[in-house]
Amino acid sequence: MAQSIRYKRNLEQNGITQEAQEKLLNARVLIMGAGGLGSGVIMNLAALGVGQIKIIDGDIVEESNFNRQIIHKYKNIGRAKVISAKDWVQEYNPDIKVELDKIKINELNYFNIIQGYDIIVDCFDSYEAKYMLNEIALRHKKVLIHGATQGFYGQVTTIIPDKTGCLECVIQKPKNLKEVPLASLSPVVNTISALQAQEVLKVISEIGTPLLNKLLVFDGTTTEFKTLNYSKNTACAACSNLNSF
Numbered sequence: 001m002a003q004s005i006r007y008k009r010n011l012e013q014n015g016i017t018q019e020a021q022e023k024l025l026n027a028r029v030l031i032m033g034a035g036g037l038g039s040g041v042i043m044n045l046a047a048l049g050v051g052q053i054k055i056i057d058g059d060i061v062e063e064s065n066f067n068r069q070i071i072h073k074y075k076n077i078g079r080a081k082v083i084s085a086k087d088w089v090q091e092y093n094p095d096i097k098v099e100l101d102k103i104k105i106n107e108l109n110y111f112n113i114i115q116g117y118d119i120i121v122d123c124f125d126s127y128e129a130k131y132m133l134n135e136i137a138l139r140h141k142k143v144l145i146h147g148a149t150q151g152f153y154g155q156v157t158t159i160i161p162d163k164t165g166c167l168e169c170v171i172q173k174p175k176n177l178k179e180v181p182l183a184s185l186s187p188v189v190n191t192i193s194a195l196q197a198q199e200v201l202k203v204i205s206e207i208g209t210p211l212l213n214k215l216l217v218f219d220g221t222t223t224e225f226k227t228l229n230y231s232k233n234t235a236c237a238a239c240s241n242l243n244s245f
């Protein structure tokens with residue numbers, strides 16, 4: 001009963017049927033990163049009623065995070081970001097099941113982390129982690145909701161293995177993968193993370209049209225969006241040789 005009141009406003013939206021809400025409540029979404037993008041994604045998914053989320057991040061909360069990582073509270077400085085983020089979710093929506101792992105994923109340890117999750121949200125901040133995640137999602141046929149920001153700019157796309165191009169089809173791997181893009185301001189990060197959550201909503205509920213083979217680009221200096229179309233690159237190093245899986 002309490003649950004039906006909590007999601008009453010979801011159900012009043014055009015197209016959000018009881019069935020769609022049930023799909024959200026039964027969904028499991030893996031969120032890679034509990035920083036700027038992760039904050040917004042986690043908060044929005046908790047509000048939508050995504051029933052189970054898993055949060056992965058190896059860092060602790062630092063004071064310099066607070067210009068954009070809005071899920072964390074000042075009292076949690078020095079604590080693991082995953083624990084701080086879980087605290088917020090439990091206070092906001094105690095019905096959401098939260099799994100967490102304070103770990104930096106790599107090619108050796110990722111396998112158990114992704115088990116049981118078919119949708120992965122890329123909230124990482126480094127190129128290296130993003131391109132690794134792209135390859136992992138392709139290899140294991142997971143839907144990847146990509147988001148990235150740099151300064152006043154941001155982008156979002158939804159990658160479905162075998163159906164769309166991948167991150168590397170759209171944007172070539174940078175030469176210096178270790179480079180971390182310029183940190184963004186709160187409004188840019190929260191715009192992009194909200195759009196990633198909207199993509200999760202569309203994929204799970206099967207309502208609307210996700211950004212498939214479309215890169216949505218946000219320019220925070222003019223507050224304008226552009227949609228760039230892309231397609232699978234048959235010579236892509238990441239996704240062109242995966243048919244044997």
Ligand SMILES: [Zn+2]
Pocket residue numbers: 165166167168169170232233236237238239240
């Ligand atoms: Zn590709």
